[in-house]
Amino acid sequence: MIVTADDFGLSSPVNEAVAKAYEKGVLTTTSLMVSAPAAAEAITLAQNLPDLKVGLHLVLSNGKAILPASDIPALVNSDGDFSSSQVCSGIKMFFCPKTKAQLAKEIRAQFEAFKASSLTLDHVNAHNHMHLHPTIFDLIIKIGKDYGLTAVRIPNEPPLDSIIENRKEKLSRKLAWLFFNPFVSRMKKSCVANDIKFNDRIYGLNNSGHMNIDTLIRIIPHIAEGTTEIYMHPATGRWDDIDPAAKDYEFEAEYKALIHPKIKRAIDKFDIELTGFNS
Numbered sequence: 001m002i003v004t005a006d007d008f009g010l011s012s013p014v015n016e017a018v019a020k021a022y023e024k025g026v027l028t029t030t031s032l033m034v035s036a037p038a039a040a041e042a043i044t045l046a047q048n049l050p051d052l053k054v055g056l057h058l059v060l061s062n063g064k065a066i067l068p069a070s071d072i073p074a075l076v077n078s079d080g081d082f083s084s085s086q087v088c089s090g091i092k093m094f095f096c097p098k099t100k101a102q103l104a105k106e107i108r109a110q111f112e113a114f115k116a117s118s119l120t121l122d123h124v125n126a127h128n129h130m131h132l133h134p135t136i137f138d139l140i141i142k143i144g145k146d147y148g149l150t151a152v153r154i155p156n157e158p159p160l161d162s163i164i165e166n167r168k169e170k171l172s173r174k175l176a177w178l179f180f181n182p183f184v185s186r187m188k189k190s191c192v193a194n195d196i197k198f199n200d201r202i203y204g205l206n207n208s209g210h211m212n213i214d215t216l217i218r219i220i221p222h223i224a225e226g227t228t229e230i231y232m233h234p235a236t237g238r239w240d241d242i243d244p245a246a247k248d249y250e251f252e253a254e255y256k257a258l259i260h261p262k263i264k265r266a267i268d269k270f271d272i273e274l275t276g277f278n279s
Contacts, residue, residue, distance in 0.1 A: 001272050002199060002229040003258070004029040004153075006057055007127075008046075009039035017234035017255040019045050022052050025259035026267060027234075029276045031057035031125055034113035035066045043117045053276035055123035055151075056114045058107060058140070060130045061086050066109040072102040086128060093135045100135060107139050111147045123197075123277040125153035129205070132183045141194055151197035151277035153229060156184045157205040163218050173206055197277055200226035209233055209249030213257040220266045227275070234258055 005018045008030040015038055021027035032042055032054055046054050059065070061082045065072060069080040074092065076082055083089045092099045114121060124131075124140055131137050132155060140152065159173045191198045203219050204211055211232045219230065233246065234255035257263055267274065 001223055001267070001274055002029055002227065002276055003027050003274060004031060004055075004229055004231040005234050005258075006031045006125075006231055007033055007036070007233055008054070008057065009033045009036040009042035011036075011038050011235065012041060013235040013237040013251070014038070014233075015042045015045055016236045017251075017258075018042070018052075019049060020236070021234055021255060021258035022049060026263055026274060027052075027258050028274050029053040029055065029122060031055045031123070031231075032114065032117075032119070033057045033059050033063065033127065034110050034117070035059050035064045043119065046117075046119055053122040053279065054119045055125065055153075055277070056110065056121060058110055058124065058126040058131065058136075060103070060106070060126060060136060061089055061128045063127055065106055066113050067106050072106050074099040074102050075106060086130065090130075090133050093133060103135065104139050104143065107136070108143050108146075111143055115147055121148050121150070123151040123153060124149055125155075129155045131155075132180065132187070134183070134186065137187055137190065141190055141196065145194075149196065152187070152191060153202065153231075154184055154187050154191075154198045154200075155180070155202055155205055156199075157202050160203070160219065160222055163203075163207060163215055176206075198227075199229040199277070200224075202229045202231065204229075204231040209246055209251075209254075211257065212250050212253040213260055213262060216257050216263055217266060220263070220272070221270060223270060223272050232258065 003026050007014055008018050009032050018030045062084050065076050065080050069076050069078055159177055207215050232254045235251035
């Protein structure tokens, strides 16, 4: 089981939670946002934790670009911010050659920024799971080859009855799973063809921001053979002022879950091996 903290570099409370959850808890991996406000601090922390697996969390929505706005005007506003509308952005990225060309430049720039950190690239994924988009995923595979890409996250969460509260939610999750299956299948085929590692399944997608102790305890007994990734958004304090889209997230509860003895005991009880994408 891979246990990942996303949004590394977004803020000091996030960075602190990642370091402490790795040192004192069950965290094995984190995903770095190279364009985020506290990225430099995150890189320094990671350099002092050499066994912490660090991946690239590409930001292509709800965040800032690495390149100047003048270089990628089809992707960002004048302040260099990506759109929060993933649907509209996705349509432009798929149909507009100019947008696609600028997208390739920005993805390469973020790979370059990660390379400049001197950290070993463990994996790649994207903020808001934008790498489900065929254009983005193809560019990640193509460009990633120049930067030692060996693994990617596949956002493939099976509907799990133990964490579903009611019939309506159960139906909506199963419909979402069926809708995204063709995208997931395409991603897996591409990974196999390019000798890229990937997780078999994931948890954290449907309960994003609410992966507290109770949720983890209900998930852990269902960890199956193969590689499962659990991803979370821990922080030692609130930071919804940085990411308003996450204003209801239980940041501290997720951090406390990662370091709670109850979670460690459950992992041991079910004989689960903690790992990274490349270990």
